[in-house]
Amino acid sequence: xxxxxxxxxxxxxxxxxxxxxxxxxxxxxxxxxxxxxxxxxxxxxxxxxxxxxxxxxxxxxxxxxxxxxxxxxxxxxxxxxxxxxxxxxxxxxxxxxxxxxxxxxxxxxxxxxxxxxxxxxxxxxxxxxxxxxxxxxxxxxxxxxxxxxxxxxxxxxxxxxxxxxxxxxxxxxxxxxxxxxxxxxxxxxxxxxxxxxxxxxxxxxxxxxxxxxxxxxxxxxxxxxxxxxxxxxxxxxxxxxxxxxxxxx
Amino acid sequence: xxxxxxxxxxxxxxxxxxxxxxxxxxxxxxxxxxxxxxxxxxxxxxxxxxxxxxxxxxxxxxxxxxxxxxxxxxxxxxxxxxxxxxxxxxxxxxxxxxxxxxxxxxxxxxxxxxxxxxxxxxxxxxxxxxxxxxxxxxxxxxxxxxxxxxxxxxxxxxxxxxxxxxxxxxxxxxxxxxxxxxxxxxxxxxxxxxxxxxxxxxxxxxxxxxxxxxxxxxxxxxxxxxxxxxxxxxxxxxxxxxxxxxxxxx
Amino acid sequence: xxxxxxxxxxxxxxxxxxxxxxxxxxxxxxxxxxxxxxxxxxxxxxxxxxxxxxxxxxxxxxxxxxxxxxxxxxxxxxxxxxxxxxxxxxxxxxxxxxxxxxxxxxxxxxxxxxxxxxxxxxxxxxxxxxxxxxxxxxxxxxxxxxxxxxxxxxxxxxxxxxxxxxxxxxxxxxxxxxxxxxxxxxxxxxxxxxxxxxxxxxxxxxxxxxxxxxxxxxxxxxxxxxxxxxxxxxxxxxxxxxxxxxxxxxxxxxxxxxxxxxx
Numbered sequence: 001x002x003x004x005x006x007x008x009x010x011x012x013x014x015x016x017x018x019x020x021x022x023x024x025x026x027x028x029x030x031x032x033x034x035x036x037x038x039x040x041x042x043x044x045x046x047x048x049x050x051x052x053x054x055x056x057x058x059x060x061x062x063x064x065x066x067x068x069x070x071x072x073x074x075x076x077x078x079x080x081x082x083x084x085x086x087x088x089x090x091x092x093x094x095x096x097x098x099x100x101x102x103x104x105x106x107x108x109x110x111x112x113x114x115x116x117x118x119x120x121x122x123x124x125x126x127x128x129x130x131x132x133x134x135x136x137x138x139x140x141x142x143x144x145x146x147x148x149x150x151x152x153x154x155x156x157x158x159x160x161x162x163x164x165x166x167x168x169x170x171x172x173x174x175x176x177x178x179x180x181x182x183x184x185x186x187x188x189x190x191x192x193x194x195x196x197x198x199x200x201x202x203x204x205x206x207x208x209x210x211x212x213x214x215x216x217x218x219x220x221x222x223x224x225x226x227x228x229x230x231x232x233x234x235x236x237x238x239x240x241x242x243x244x245x246x247x248x249x
Numbered sequence: 250x251x252x253x254x255x256x257x258x259x260x261x262x263x264x265x266x267x268x269x270x271x272x273x274x275x276x277x278x279x280x281x282x283x284x285x286x287x288x289x290x291x292x293x294x295x296x297x298x299x300x301x302x303x304x305x306x307x308x309x310x311x312x313x314x315x316x317x318x319x320x321x322x323x324x325x326x327x328x329x330x331x332x333x334x335x336x337x338x339x340x341x342x343x344x345x346x347x348x349x350x351x352x353x354x355x356x357x358x359x360x361x362x363x364x365x366x367x368x369x370x371x372x373x374x375x376x377x378x379x380x381x382x383x384x385x386x387x388x389x390x391x392x393x394x395x396x397x398x399x400x401x402x403x404x405x406x407x408x409x410x411x412x413x414x415x416x417x418x419x420x421x422x423x424x425x426x427x428x429x430x431x432x433x434x435x436x437x438x439x440x441x442x443x444x445x446x447x448x449x450x451x452x453x454x455x456x457x458x459x460x461x462x463x464x465x466x467x468x469x470x471x472x473x474x475x476x477x478x479x480x481x482x483x484x485x486x487x488x489x490x491x492x493x494x495x496x497x498x499x
Numbered sequence: 500x501x502x503x504x505x506x507x508x509x510x511x512x513x514x515x516x517x518x519x520x521x522x523x524x525x526x527x528x529x530x531x532x533x534x535x536x537x538x539x540x541x542x543x544x545x546x547x548x549x550x551x552x553x554x555x556x557x558x559x560x561x562x563x564x565x566x567x568x569x570x571x572x573x574x575x576x577x578x579x580x581x582x583x584x585x586x587x588x589x590x591x592x593x594x595x596x597x598x599x600x601x602x603x604x605x606x607x608x609x610x611x612x613x614x615x616x617x618x619x620x621x622x623x624x625x626x627x628x629x630x631x632x633x634x635x636x637x638x639x640x641x642x643x644x645x646x647x648x649x650x651x652x653x654x655x656x657x658x659x660x661x662x663x664x665x666x667x668x669x670x671x672x673x674x675x676x677x678x679x680x681x682x683x684x685x686x687x688x689x690x691x692x693x694x695x696x697x698x699x700x701x702x703x704x705x706x707x708x709x710x711x712x713x714x715x716x717x718x719x720x721x722x723x724x725x726x727x728x729x730x731x732x733x734x735x736x737x738x739x740x741x742x743x744x745x746x747x748x749x750x751x752x753x754x755x756x757x758x759x760x761x762x
Contacts, residue, residue, distance in 0.1 A: 045420045167291055167443045169492055195417035231485035240480055244276065249422030301647040306660045326666035336657040340679050340756045350665035401665050468733065 008033040008188040009156060013063035016046070016053050023049045025213040026063070031156075031188055036179075038199035039192045042248045050214060051160050051192055055081060069157060080154035082138030083163045084147050088133040094144045095120065095129035100151040119147040122181060139170050146178060150185055159191040163198070175202055179226055196246065200239045201228055208245045218245050251317075252279040253437045254303070254405045259312035260462075261298055272298045273309075274462035280405070283435035287452035289442055291495055295463025296441045300407045303439065304330050316404050326350060329398030331408040335390045337382040343369060343393050344378040350401030361400075366394040371430055388419045395430065408440040412447065421479075424450050428476050445488050450477050460496050467494060535737035540726050545733065548726035557727060558718055562711055566734065569700050569711040572628065573742075576635025581689055583636075584643025588688070591644075592651020593677055605644065613638035613699045617706055631703040638699035644689070650684025651677055667759045683757045686750040693746055697739045712738075 016024040023046040031037050041047055054058045065072045070152065080101070081087075083205055088097045098120060102112045105198040112134075120126045123143040133141055142162055163171040181200065182189055193199055199206050200222060208218040228235055261273040272295045280286045288296050301307040303314055307326040314321045316328065329350075337346050344362075347369055351361035369378060372392040382390050391411050398406055410419045424447055431438065442448050448455050455469040469491060477484060522542045529541040540548075552562040560568070591598045591605075616637050620630040654677050662676050663669075704713025712731050719727030 043416050161416075168445055169291065169495060169497070193417075198417075231482070231489060236480045236485070246418070249418060249425065270604075291505060304660075304664060306664070324660060324663040326664065328664060330661065330664050332657060332661065334657060336655070336661040338676070338679070340682065349662070349667075352670055353662070353667040355667065383756060397665070 006033075007031065007069075008035070009190070010066040010069070011054070011063070012066065014050075014060060014065065015062040016049055017061045022213040024053060024060075025215045027214065027216055028063075029207060029216060029219070031190060034186050034188055036182060036202060036204045037191065037207065038190045038195055038203035038205070039190065039207045039209060040194065040199045040242060041213050041214065042246050043194060045209050045211050046214040047192055047194075047209070048160075050209070051158065054190070055079065055158055077170060078152060078155045080149035080152055080157050082142075082149050082157070082159045084161045084164045088144055088148075090133050093130050093132055094125055094136070096245055097133070097144055098129075098148045098151050101148060105152065115151050116147075119151045122150075122184075123147045123177060139166055139174060142166070142174060143177070146174075146181065150181055150187070153185065154187055157187050157189045159189065161193045161195070164193075164195070171198070172201070176227060178202070183249065185224075195198060196242045197230065197239055200242060201230065202237060206240060206242060211248070252281065252316060253282050253284075254439070255279040255315045256303060257315075259299065259302055259314070260310050261302055261307065262310045269446050269478075271462040273302070275312075275466045276463065276465055277312075278352050278439075278456065278465070280437050280439060283437055284453045285431065285438045285451050287440045287442060287449040287455045288447040288458055289445065289452075289455050289491070289495075290458030290460060290463065290466075291443055291497070292460040295461055296443075297409050299440055299463060300330065300409050300439065303405075304328050304407055306330075312347060325345045326354065326401055327404045329401050329403035329406045331391070331394045331398050331406065331411045333410040333413045335382070335394045337390060337393055337397070339382050343374055343385070343396075344380055346382070346393050347396045349397065349402045365396075365400050371399065371433060372396040372428065386419075387415050388423055391415070391423060392426070395427065399430075399434065399436070404437065406436050406438045408438060409441055411440075411443075420444075420447070425476065427451065430476055432475070445492055446479055449473075449487055449491075450479065455491065457491060457495060468495075479495055520576045530682055538725070540729060545726055545729040549730045551732065552727075552730060557715055558710065562715075562730070562734065565710055565712050565715055566738065569704065569713065569736070572631050572703070572711070573635055573693075575628075576632045576700070577639050577693055579632070580636045580639030580692060580696070581643050584640045584688065584692070585647050585685060586674075588644045588647025588685075589651050589673075589678065589681065592648045592654075592681070593673060605641070609641045609645070611637075613695070614706075617703070621707070626707055631700065631708070634703040635696045635699050639696040642692040642695060643688040646684045646688030647681060648679030650690045653684075654680050683750075683754045686746070686754060690743060690746045690750065693742050694739060697735075697742055701735055 001041060009028040011027060011029050014024055015022075016025040027050075039047075039050070042203075067077045067079075070076075088094070089100065092100065095116060098116050099112055104113060109168045117126075120129050123146055125140060125143055125147060128136060128140060133144070136144070145162070163174055167175070175198065191199075191202060203222050206220045206222055207216055208220065209215070220238070222238060224232075224234060224238075230236075256276065257276050259276045260271070260359045262269050262271045263485055264270075276299065278286070278288075288299065290296055298307060302309045303321075305314075305321055305328065308322075319327075321327065338349065341349065343367055348365035351364060351440065356364070366378070369375060372395055374389065374392050374396065377385065377389065382393065385393065394411065412423045415423060428451060438451075440448075440451060449471060452469075452471045455471060457466045457469070459466050471482070471486070471487070473483060473487075526543070529536040529539050549562070557565065577700050584656050587601060588606075591601050616634060617630070620633040620710060622634055624630040658676055658680065659672055662672055667675055700711070701713040701716075703715045704711035708714040708717075712734055716728050716731035719725070719731060
């Protein structure tokens with residue numbers, strides 16, 4: 001292991017242009033092993049481009065992304081994604097959806113069963129495992145997506161505003177669940193959102209982005225203990241600090 | 250003070266082959282002149298139907314609705330509704346949408362244009378008069394929706410989760426904008442939301458609703474000075490107090 | 500913007516290259532000495548013949564005359580079909596009673612191909628223009644009707660609700676909301692109808708006529724003039740293409756609101 005694993009993810013001089021339009025401007029940051037990093041930016045910042053570049057869905061114009069000190073390789077590195085749209089396959093049951101990633105990896109049947117049982121239980125969907133996605137509510141689908149992502153035990157988990165369309169209370173509930181899973185399973189999480197309170201609620205560290213062309217405006221560490229109280233003075237202070245950095249409205 | 254709107258003992262049951270399904274169970278609400286009344290509750294059930302009943306778009310199973318003393322039974326210009334989906338007419342420009350109400354009611358062109366322009370300016374869309382809805386962003390479309398209702402000068406404005414589809418930051422912006430617009434020209438507003446911050450930011454009174462069938466669980470009078478601060482201790486305290494009594498959504 | 504122009508340029512270039520390669524392939528396949536070359540003229544002969552027909556008569560008329568006659572037939576039949584189709588489609592979409600009456604008849608008649616009506620058309624309208632108008636009418640009518648009907652059916656009920664709440668009377672909902680939001684569907688119908696009408700006129704002329712592009716082809720066939728047949732075919736293709744392009748142009752002007760604008 002040694003030195004090269006000090007950082008799980010290293011982003012170096014990430015730059016992305018569409019034609020002449022500069023969208024991501026020389027972004028560099030590191031993420032530690034098992035860190036929970038939140039990235040927030042103003043509406044219309046290159047959030048989606050940023051995420052797509054991180055996941056290598058787009059060709060980046062310049063710079064590199066390293067995982068464990070090596071360039072990202074989706075075949076080699078185990079990266080999972082959770083997006084705002086519940087990306088479950090509609091023709092598979094919830095259980096089959098969670099199994100899907102494991103089957104692709106040709107994992108032994110017994111181990112698949114064990115893991116899927118474990119994670120369905122963790123997110124409280126055991127009872128609903130034989131339902132199809134369109135029979136379940138939005139929050140259940142989001143839970144299924146989380147179970148599916150964690151089941152592959154990803155090295156890095158990328159989340160793009162997964163709770164954007166949920167009621168606040170439901171959101172807090174799922175966020176608590178996410179924190180519990182993350183602590184229990186242990187994985188490096190990069191969580192992108194527009195919601196400042198959410199970022200302060202979840203993260204160990206917050207990266208604040210600027211408007212396009214996107215740069216890193218500030219980096220804020222967040223060491224409050226979980227569970228966090230949204231009305232605690234230090235929470236409010238941090239929330240206001242991030243809001244002031246972003247506020248365009 | 251006189252009540253602008255009085256709804257008495259409203260209930261609504263949908264009948265289907267699988268049996269009856271009650272979505273609203275005996276609700277009575279009333280609102281004063283220029284008051285913002287927020288109906289807050291989890292889930293999708295009941296609140297939107299209640300607004301539709303008040304708007305006259307859905308018949309109530311029982312109960313009566315009076316607006317300034319007149320009984321309301323069918324949709325008409327005395328109520329204006331801002332939809333979550335905006336429901337703008339896609340073939341009309343911003344101007345066309347905003348002046349639609351006065352136009353179909355026969356207001357002369359010059360007068361209705363002037364009135365529409367005033368509200369387009371009020372909601373901050375000056376310069377976008379000739380844009381079609383498809384060319385506008387989500388927040389801007391909702392501004393058109395608000396201007397369209399304002400321009401029709403209803404006695405009561407109903408808002409059905411108007412900012413539900415917007416991202417968190419645009420949502421804050423629109424809440425502040427609605428507050429500003431309302432401060433400039435006060436109206437009676439009944440506002441439905443499942444977002445507690447939004448409810449507390451806007452409301453003079455919050456009615457906390459139960460989920461399916463919708464009933465009123467508790468009423469909160471919000472006396473915080475306007476414009477409000479989302480991180481003010483009293484705001485946060487109220488937020489936690491209200492969310493603690495809300496039924497879980499599932 | 501600049502980028503889009505460039506992409507369009509590339510696309511046009513590729514299209515032109517594809518057509519050129521097709522012409523080359525045709526020329527190659529019909530070159531001196533091949534069997535196909537004996538049966539069929541090459542592109543150069545066909546093009547020469549096309550130019551000739553613009554000033555020398557083919558039968559009674561030059562090619563312009565034939566084109567005019569075919570287009571006139573299409574225009575008459577298509578206009579009648581569009582008017583009837585729009586009226587019936589809107590009526591069926593808006594009024595449940597009318598829908599219940601006309602929908603079953605319409606669904607039964609719809610699958611019948613226009614050409615199946617030819618014998619009846621001759622019996623009813625004789626060998627003159629009437630029968631041809633009828634065939635064209637039949638081929639356009641159902642396309643317009645079904646699209647307009649779909650459009651009128653799929654008006655967003657929220658828009659109707661919104662209009663009522665803004666003070667729109669029941670009677671005005673139809674012109675103010677239903678027709679307006681059906682416009683894109685109407686145009687889809689018209690576009691399909693103009694293409695199928697154009698196809699039908701050629702078929703109708705091939706059955707029985709003394710002029711028109713369809714007649715040119717059958718006449719060419721009876722005297723074994725392959726060039727004339729090929730000219731007819733190419734003219735049909737080009738005019739069909741121009742008609743649908745024209746309709747699309749009108750549509751994009753009138754329905755700008757339903758399209759995603761470039762930002």
